[in-house]
Amino acid sequence: MRAIFFVILSCFLVIAPKSYSNSLDNLSDSLHHVIQTQTSHHQMDALLSSVRKHKNKLGKDYIPLLMQYAQRARQIKYSKGEMKSYDFIGLEYRYRENFDTAYLYHNKSLEMAIKQKDSTQLFYNYNNLGQVFRKQDITAVAIDYFHKALEISNAVGNLRSSSYTMNTLGTTHIMQKDYDRAMNYFRQSSEIAKQRNDMRTLAYNYGSMGEVFLIEEEVDSAMYYFKTSRDLLIETGSDKGMGVAEHLIGKAYLVKEDYKNAKQQFELALTYHQQGEDIRYQAYCNGYLGKIAIAEKKYEAAHVYLNLAITQAIKVNSLSNIMKAYTWYAELYKRLNKWEDAYKALEKSHIYADRILNEKSNKTIQALEIGFETKQKEQKIELLAAENQIKNQRLRVGFILLAVLLILIVLITYISNILRKQAILKQNNLRQQVLRVQMNPHFIFNVLGSIQNYMLGNEPQKASHYLSQFASLTRATLEYSTEDTITLSDEINMLKNYMELEQMRTPAKFKFEIIYDQDLETDFIQVPPMLVQPFIENAIKHGFKNIDYTGKLSITISDKEEFVEFVIEDNGTGIKEKSNNKKNHRSMAMEIFKKRRKLIQQKHKKDFKFEVLNLNDINTTLSGVKICIHIPILNDD
Template sequence: MLLKKIHKILSLAILMLVSTITCFAQNPSYNNHIKNATSKYYETALKNRNNHNYDSAQFYFKQALKQAEQDEDYYMLGRIYNGLGTLYRKTYHNRESIHYYLKSIATTKYSGNQYGKAIAENGIGNIYMGLKEYNKALFYYKESIKYGLENNNNYHLEVNYGTIGDAYLKLNVPDSAEFYLWKSLQLASKRKSTIAEGICYQLLGEVKEQQGLFNEAYKYYSKALDLQRIENDKRYLSYALIHLGNLCEKIGKFKEGEEMLLEGKPLSIELNSLEDIIMAYEALYNIYFSTGKYKLACEELAMVNAWKDSLFNIESVSALNDMEFKYQTERKEQQIELLTAENKIRSQRMMLFIIISIVLVLAIIGGILDFFRRKKRNSEQQLMLKQQLLRMQMNPHFLFNALGSIQNYMYRNETKKAAGYLNNFASLTRAILEHTTQEYISLEDEIKSLRNYIILEQMRTNHSFDYQIIYSEDSDIEFIEIPPMLIQPFVENAIKHGLRNLKYQGLLHISFEEENDALFVYVTDNGHGIQQNSNTQKGHRSMSMQIFNKRQKILSRQLKKNIYFSIENQQDLNPQKTGTKVKIQIPIKL
């Protein structure tokens, strides 16, 4: 049943690719039709999000996501993931937000949309700014800005210069903050964006206030306020009014400060911006107290305390959410000990419950282990089933990488090349489906599968390496039978790691020798060698070798003959050579 499902899925995948190639070749507007169908939902979602209609925005983003997933439109998927990331960030759902930003980054290898990746990195930086993790925010901002520098995208540079400057401001590094904010301001001025210029002047004012240069801060705040009055955006206008009013109180311009604060305070209350509200009430209290208006000062002080209580409650809830978020994303172990008399009793009860649960779980596990011990481990039927499952586990490991590479050719409208490589892919897929049901295949069929696989990897790496497959003309490769797909993991490691990023043309050499009822296979490359790549390859090699080792044990028990392999650096034998040599000994079925 499982084999039939896998066969059906792969057949549908091939049909889909063939259909897509045909549509690209016969109807160039097909891809535009897909994007337009998805874009309708996407644009509607953006409009609702910008108008703060977040529920409607979420609905249309999900509709766009469903359509893009159905059409496998990776470019639009990246944009939709970013849209959802920003939506959830604006509604303070940090965990969901970072989830979609990371998914957007993951689609880059299929869509090639580096700008979408940069937007996601900026979004993650904004999340960490909200969490007051300013150094982590800086890391993501600086990753994001690389796109703007490499592609000379001034708007992207303007945004990231501004966010980097804000992060340095929060870290109390005013010189660096001022440097980046001026760079952002220069680009905003060229773009003639009044609101962006106002934000830059506002932050520059905060830098000067942080340095104690109040007169310079006053000039920047005043410039920011003039610009924000033009745009009349309540959020930025309120921010500018209250910060300027607060500064006026510090430098003794009480009348002007009172005017600014009385104008900005209702806007901040309407926007529920608690920090600005408290700043406004505190500044008014200081102004009224300094000017002898003690009754008004008392009223403002009472409001300060009331709003601080509200802020404390919100910050307490936010702090708990932030701790949970950090735990989920960074996997940090955090322990909170409760030392009061009441929760000691609760803790003891919980500990007793945990101990009982552990005992029960161990008893169940012991029973399960005892049940499996009674099974006949060396049953021929179990061995065959395990081999089939392991081969199914291995097959998708490289098949879907090939699908992704073929799709890239389609996205570039290179349909002839895509169709040619699709033939190789279809042949390889057909062989794997057939081999999954067989315990042994001919060496001739194994070589054909390897050749198709290597051709697909050459396509993926832009023919950065050549290959040779050598066997004796006297060998009856059509009659030599071996277990299928034992050689492929070693060939994959040689291509993806030994021959990766070479400054010269790589060479993969595979040879077969028959001796005393055993087949000796040599997989050699002229790449980096083991030592140079041990750190970077460890995870991938262990995954491939884990699958091979499982099959090795099962086949050795079944054949009652061992399967060996060894790996060595060619440079250890000959200093003039580079690369790795793998030797595999496989028993031949008699």
């Protein structure tokens, strides 16, 4: 049936302009007509393939047709077709470097894939969202998405997808200047590509490895990998990727100061980028041709190349290419002794550098907020599913009770109780996860406010550093929020990261130390995550609030066989009468802790003790609070 539809559709697309010359006088009108009349899901799949196949011919009509397809898919309740079309729309906007719109459509597709539990579509969504952020140099968020994609491809055993994602992870780590990790991903990806005889992915890996060698000033090694990458691409018989391969060779020649060969390579690369209508890479090549012309003292040619590079970069809003072009303009004017023009060009370069940093910071904040909201949605969807499961189980038990004989009532009641307890326990587990997520917004919005203050205070470097550390903590919190246990090492690292962030937010307010025996096997002990953090937060925000001396906060960790003892001690003001608002804040944190403690005791059947002491009550010469928590070790559960 599907093959027959392909034949009919192909014939229709050929004869439609003749048979419907009044209304369907071109390919776009033909596809529009076919989309409007389709009701079969299988035929919708074939139709989407046809729209994708004719992308270049459709030109500006390509995205409107995909939008019409998505609307039709929604009308006939074909969720798979709808979410795939949204992903393709996002992909096209990404190619056009309209990253904000690309993100909206990829995320729209992702939300549907989560509800449908479609692992294949989830892989594409996470990968495409990672590419959106990688193209904007928002590497921490990009890596998070790529890791999710890799986890899915590994789980389903899709080696091709795993190899591709490892390559993108490697290129992203280059942007983070983590070259060892980048090379490790490239090698893993290359091994899979060799097994599959995937020359294209292997070529991309060699090109990327060459970039690492070029950064590390091993020019001959870089040149070898660049040329090998180009030769592999030639073997594939396709021009795809050739432009990048040629301009990478040009960069290696430029480092060698072989300007003649460098110029030839960039001109050849420019030809490929023009054929592919890639304006961003055209701007990139023209900028480097301008740099080469400066080195060769061909200043008029340099002016032409750099002016063209800026014009093209502005067209696609490529801030990095604009910044580089103005930097090279400054060098050009310096060579011509036009010092005032050189200063103006350098000033523009700095302005664009600041814009890049500010946009990166703003987009990272937005991505973190959206990621946090998405995580909450996933948790709520899972909780609702569990509640529906409980209702369905009760209905089934009820029907069974009505259908069986009296002598089976006791047995059925026993089975029903077991099922109900299992379902309630699962629901409790999910509620515990939601409770953990609910602990985060209070801290998140305080930190975001501090980042905003740095940005408004024109301190972008501090804002960027603060933001990077905050992203690490938030990512860890979101990751561990779905886990019952984490290693003691991870817990210590999270607490250390949190206290360092608080120190940055209130400089010179307090000092802290984490004390534990170096022989303590922190990597093997499993504990519930983030139970101690609320007490540390209270010590910092309330204990040290009105003191006129440097606060001291110590966390001592000891292994007591069945549990880990955390002793938190500060030299703050201690526990005194507070205003109602402060009481509410502390009681909320304590209430959440008590709920989590109760759930852990209920599930694992282990003691979970804690004690709060006001040091002034023990010794009037002391001030502060000492808290002792016995957190059960959950390795055996």
